[in-house]
Amino acid sequence: xxxxxxxxxxxxxxxxxxxxxxxxxxxxxxxxxxxxxxxxxxxxxxxxxxxxxxxxxxxxxxxxxxxxxxxxxxxxxxxxxxxxxxxxxxxxxxxxxxxxxxxxxxxxxxxxxxxxxxxxxxxxxxxxxxxxxxxxxxxxxxxxxxxxxxxxxxxxxxx
Amino acid sequence: xxxxxxxxxxxxxxxxxxxxxxxxxxxxxxxxxxxxxxxxxxxxxxxxxxxxxxxxxxxxxxxxxxxxxxxxxxxxxxxxxxxxxxxxxxxxxxxxxxxxxxxxxxxxxxxxxxxxxxxxxxxxxxxxxxx
Numbered sequence: 001x002x003x004x005x006x007x008x009x010x011x012x013x014x015x016x017x018x019x020x021x022x023x024x025x026x027x028x029x030x031x032x033x034x035x036x037x038x039x040x041x042x043x044x045x046x047x048x049x050x051x052x053x054x055x056x057x058x059x060x061x062x063x064x065x066x067x068x069x070x071x072x073x074x075x076x077x078x079x080x081x082x083x084x085x086x087x088x089x090x091x092x093x094x095x096x097x098x099x100x101x102x103x104x105x106x107x108x109x110x111x112x113x114x115x116x117x118x119x120x121x122x123x124x125x126x127x128x129x130x131x132x133x134x135x136x137x138x139x140x141x142x143x144x145x146x147x148x149x150x151x152x153x154x155x156x157x158x159x
Numbered sequence: 160x161x162x163x164x165x166x167x168x169x170x171x172x173x174x175x176x177x178x179x180x181x182x183x184x185x186x187x188x189x190x191x192x193x194x195x196x197x198x199x200x201x202x203x204x205x206x207x208x209x210x211x212x213x214x215x216x217x218x219x220x221x222x223x224x225x226x227x228x229x230x231x232x233x234x235x236x237x238x239x240x241x242x243x244x245x246x247x248x249x250x251x252x253x254x255x256x257x258x259x260x261x262x263x264x265x266x267x268x269x270x271x272x273x274x275x276x277x278x279x280x281x282x283x284x285x286x287x288x289x290x
Contacts, residue, residue: 046235071215071234073266076259137236 032148035087037080043146045074047139049107050148056092058105063088070106070136108135131158184244184251188282195276204284207277212269218281227288243288251282 032050039048051059063085067075076084093099102110117135126132131140138145144154192199208218208226221239222230227246230239241247251257265273273281 045232046237067266073263075263075266131236133236134234136234140236
């Protein structure tokens, strides 16, 4: 009986660890599990961009105009907007390079993003590849983007 | 031993978090048709869905003209699960979610809200794909 119990305890431990394991880890910030509401609402149309990739002012800016969200209506009920905005505010980027508010609050127009995707790193024709379509489509090359991981070893350029 | 209790408790919380207004596509179709006072027409729904409405996108730009197939977001490239309930059973099982997406997408495609008649037509077309 004792053996069964200890086995059960071990199994439960693994299960719990899986449940509590951070869903996100990226090179720009600490490991962070995503707010379920953020994943449900925002990641329906694009990957769940790590909150650390924009400063709080940018998140506030774009959460305040969801009905005009980069060419689409992404409006949400007030309670969801509040919940997501608070979470983004808490986890927004505080690193030196993320402090600056990028034009139009776009991650892809941040100085650090442009530097990391210079023409000698990413050839211009790759952006027009049918599997890429847009710079917002991180997952086209960053295979673990949905999990918030952007390591070099996880990059796979579409052919 | 505490951990043994915690797991079922966590799972139960997940299960209880199901949408409060669970419904079916057929129920929502009936509701929209009743509200509009006109019988739903799948052919009209197909036309609205697949034809451009004078703006940049049609519904099909992201969902394709074959709602049993997977779509792709026209600007971000993200995969979109099929829209027809025949191909994706969770579709149209939450009335609030249905309304949210009609609100957003009609605004993008038509520049206005869809009428209840238009919603009924589109749903009738989506439901015309057999299970």
